[in-house]
Amino acid sequence: MDYKTEVVIIGGGATGAGIARDLALRGIPSILVERGDFTSGASGRNQGLLHSGARYAVYDPEAARECVAENRILRHIAPHCIEPTGGLFVSLPEDGFEFRGEFIRACENAGIETVSLSPREALALEPGINPLLIGAVQVPDGAIDPFTLVVENIRDAESRGAVVFTHTEATGFLRDGDGVAGVVVRDLLEKKEFTISASWVINAAGAWANRILALAGLSIPMSLSKGSMLITNTRLSQRVLNRCRPPASGDIIVPNSTVSILGTTSLRVDAVESFEVLPEEAAFLVYELSLLVPEIKSERFIRAYAGVRPLIRSGETDDDRSLSRGFSLIDHQKENGISGLVTIAGGKLITCRLMAEKTVDFLCEKMGLRAPCTTAEQRLPGAGIGRSLQDRLLHMRREIPAARQEILCDCELVPRDEVEAVLKEGKVRELRDILHRTRIAKGTCQGGFCVYRLLGMLNELRRERNRGDSNEILMDFLEERWRGIRPILWGTALKEEELIESIYKGLFNLSGELSGGQEAGERGRR
Amino acid sequence: MKRYDLIVIGAGLAGLMAARTAVEMGARVLIAGGGMGALTLFGNTIDVLGRIPPGEDIAEGMSGFIDSFPEHPYARTGWEGVEKALDAFQELFPPPYHFSGVTRGNCLLPTGAGTMRPTFLIPATMASGVGMMPASTLVVGFRGFKDFQAETVSLHLRCRGAVIPFPRYRMGGMTAPAIARLMEDHSFVERLGEEIYQRMEGERFIGLPAFFGLREPVAAMKTLEAATGARVFEISILPPSIPGMRIYNRFHERLLQRGTAFLMGTPVSEAIVKDGRCRGIIVKNAPLGAGYQADRFILATGRFLGGGLWAGIERIVEPLFHVPVAQPSRRGEWFKGRFFDPEAHPVSQAGVETAADLRPLNEKGGIFLENLWAAGSILAHHQSIEEKSREGIDIATGYMAARQALAS
Structure with a gap:
């Protein structure tokens, strides 16, 4: 079946989802296509830092000011996606105070509130910090849950008429003379192609922006920078911790619910899908950040991951950290003479709403529509609903009868009921979609136990039977899991790995050589 | 301070086998x-060398294997050593809960993932799984018990599956040890048999699932067979393993009868070494620490999971x-x-290298300590997970280490 709409959005990251919601709120019909599931790119592969702007204050004051404004708006419209932890910029003896003075002044200029702390005051707030620190500056940093933020934007857009296709890739443009008149897309799971005609196509594909533009023979100057991160098994600090020095690799720890995320590295890459974390990157992050929090040396890690930042090149610089984290809105009619096509690229998670606003403002102007943006005032549908561990436990105790409290995931306490609710919503197309929408496989064992259980439950509900062999899905999952844990396998994590290997390769013999059905079937016939 | 002839460090299968051999x-x-x-x-059946295809003689397969992997622990024991040790192991398990092989080779048993898995010796409660015919097999799982997914097993075995509620107990969080205790109750097992019969x-x-109780699993199996009129068998599940606990319990019981001292729950904190010999061990259980002396020591502490090996960021x-x-x-x-x-991950080959008599070697290739032997998975140059050789290595090297130690 082919579709017709006003605007097609390519990309289900924070920017695309923000645009879908903004368009819907202004009454403009749209269809969003996403190649994987929501946040499969940089939106889901970052540190989950709710910037106060402090990190950019010295070198990118414009980006810092954007952060200040958007931070305030997000706290209003999406409080349930945010943990207002506060943050510290810590000066170690080797950092000195030189940068600190400049930093405090730059924060003041950008409108970021700072409080200077003595080493004693800082240690009273965060006892895990290296006791040799010489001072700290408190700023209003926080943590943000990007997946919930994006899904809530989508949910709100859909409730107002937007249409969304996940696992659907844009494979070409519909042309109309010199212009673009829609897209050709392919449903990657059903393996079916269809078209969506539209007056406007918005390329919000993030790091994949040039891959989309190549379909029209275009490109924009963009650098790809890989950032690797490590997740700890426990939460190391209550606040975001930064080194108070010029931004560099391995200088920030962001707490997130029950864990902390160590970041980041910055490596120029050529391929968009550069998601491998090297063992030496993991060792580097552990070493650098153990200077800030010494306990890190003996901490257990549960996963490593990497994201690829799309950075728009404008000036003459080779240092990716000094490239602007600002964004660009490119009208390809003006740039290349191709009408109906707009690219929105660069930017940061925290400015996704602003990027959407600017994009839709531009479209409205072109369409001659006078519809003001309301995304800064209208709260997301889930605002006010608690999602903390405490909230979930209370919900479980009050709402689910004892006989049905079958906990599929022991690490993150995900009851079978929750999965059934996700399945009922009907948006789930493959295993990963379920993992995305619940806490399954996000805890200490990283799905080592619960995915077997989940697949068994799906087999029971006959959901996976026509989607392929559940043991193959399990093995694919274990391969993907492996990419995340291989870089951090030492200490306790390696112990757990021996357990998981013993289960799947040993006890369950999932080496792929002896297929049970075949062997047993053959014997049965004899 | 009490003095022992032998201190075995590690109470897994290798350590238990060493202790049992020494006591005998x-x-x-x-x-x-x-x-x-x-x-x-993970202990369910006794793997010896699952990579030898079913139908082939394991003794022959083993000699070819030892030729190809001359550093493997089996190259130290030889097939004869494995066979003698397995006999000694089997002696511990008289009927009804006995271990037996089907032929001189491996056989295939269904797993909790619905795959077939090669193994050598099988406990009585799993024996019918070998002859199981998918077309006339029903695999039963239980609502509220998540560590065995019957529909995954039946889908892959191409047989019928059913998920039913437990009789009497309607709870969401049942574990294998809890159910194993219920299975000791005859009337519960009878009810269970009736429930299953109605779905046949x-x-x-x-x-x-392998949870037929710890004390009399064969009696539970017979009760279920009487109620259903079918051959009943256990299938391995996610850890922990009830059949493994049965093995542990049997060793524990026999060793206690023979006067072996058990020191469980606290790892050994320190070994006292002097003049090339180990003199004793210290177990610190704050606020107290206690020392134990012996003439000989066997190191059977396992790999990473057991604490026998520890991986720092760069070195093991x-x-x-x-x-x-x-x-x-x-x-x-x-x-x-x-x-x-x-191929197995190279780290799985890591471990302690020994002389022909299982005494660990120092950096120069000499004997590390005069009176220290090593046994079990801590030994280098095996791939027990891929080879399916975990229990065989534990039993054979535990047996050999004890005999070598006491011969000195």
Whole structure:
């Protein structure tokens, strides 16, 4: 079946989802296509830092000011996606105070509130910090849950008429003379192609922006920078911790619910899908950040991951950290003479709403529509609903009868009921979609136990039977899991790995050589 | 301070087998274990060398294997050593709960993933799984018990599956040890048999999760067979393992009868070494520490999971004696790029290298300590997970280490 709409959005990251919601709120019909599931790119592969702007204050004051404004708006419209932890910029003896003075002044200029702390005051707030620190500056940093933020934007857009296709890739443009008149897309799971005609196509594909533009023979100057991160098994600090020095690799720890995320590295890459974390990157992050929090040396890690930042090149610089984290809105009619096509690229998670606003403002102007943006005032549908561990436990105790409290995931306490609710919503197309929408496989064992259980439950509900062999899905999952844990396998994590290997390769013999059905079937016939 | 002929460090299958062997030889033995080892996690059947295809003679297969892998622990024991040790193991398990092989080779048993898995010796409660015919088999799982997914098993075995509620107990969080205790209750097992019988469509085999109780699993099986009229068998599940606990319990019971001292729950904190010999061990259980002396010591502390090996960020060490550990040169080489690479991850070959008599070697290739032997999975140059050789290595080297130690 082919579709017709006003605007097609390519990309289900924070920017695309923000645009879908903004368009819907202004009454403009749209269809969003996403190649994987929501946040499969940089939106889901970052540190989950709710910037106060402090990190950019010295070198990118414009980006810092954007952060200040958007931070305030997000706290209003999406409080349930945010943990207002506060943050510290810590000066170690080797950092000195030189940068600190400049930093405090730059924060003041950008409108970021700072409080200077003595080493004693800082240690009273965060006892895990290296006791040799010489001072700290408190700023209003926080943590943000990007997946919930994006899904809530989508949910709100859909409730107002937007249409969304996940696992659907844009494979070409519909042309109309010199212009673009829609897209050709392919449903990657059903393996079916269809078209969506539209007056406007918005390329919000993030790091994949040039891959989309190549379909029209275009490109924009963009650098790809890989950032690797490590997740700890426990939460190391209550606040975001930064080194108070010029931004560099391995200088920030962001707490997130029950864990902390160590970041980041910055490596120029050529391929968009550069998601491998090297063992030496993991060792580097552990070493650098153990200077800030010494306990890190003996901490257990549960996963490593990497994201690829799309950075728009404008000036003459080779240092990716000094490239602007600002964004660009490119009208390809003006740039290349191709009408109906707009690219929105660069930017940061925290400015996704602003990027959407600017994009839709531009479209409205072109369409001659006078519809003001309301995304800064209208709260997301889930605002006010608690999602903390405490909230979930209370919900479980009050709402689910004892006989049905079958906990599929022991690490993150995900009851079978929750999965059934996700399945009922009907948006789930493959295993990963379920993992995305619940806490399954996000805890200490990283799905080592619960995915077997989940697949068994799906087999029971006959959901996976026509989607392929559940043991193959399990093995694919274990391969993907492996990419995340291989870089951090030492200490306790390696112990757990021996357990998981013993289960799947040993006890369950999932080496792929002896297929049970075949062997047993053959014997049965004899 | 009490003095022993032998102190076995590690209470997994290798350590238990070493202690049992020494006790049979009349030695006074202390066994010290931090936990119960991989045995109670994965122990179900006795693997010896699953990579030998079913139908082939395992003795012949083993000799070819030893030729190809001259550093493998089996090259130390030889097939004769394995066979003698397995006999000694089997002696511990008289009927009804006995272990037997089907032929001189491996046989295939269904698993909790619905795959077939090669193994050598099978406990009585799993024996019917070998002859199971998918077309006339029903695999039963239970609502509220998540560590066995009957529909996954039946889908892959191409047989029928059913998920039913437990009789009497309607709870969401049932674990295998809790159910194993219920299975000791005859009337519960009878009710269970009736519930299963009502779901049958003329099947002749019933596969159930391996939780038939710790004390009299064969009696529970017979009760279920009487109620259903079918052959009933246990299928391995996610850890912990009830059949593994049965093995542990049997050793524990027999060793206690023979006067072996058990020191369980706290890992050995320190070994006292002087003049090339180990003099004793210290177990610190704050606020107290206690020392134990012996003439001989066996190190059977397992791999990473058991605490026998510890991986720092860059190097793998043996934390108690600091025995040198053979290992890849750097962490980047510990693992293959793929989890299911056909070859084992190089780190699984890491471990303690020994002389022909199982005494660990020092850096120069000499004997590390005069009176220290090593047994079980801590030994280098095996791939027990891929080879399916975990229990065979434990039993054979535990047996051999004890005999070597007491012969000295």
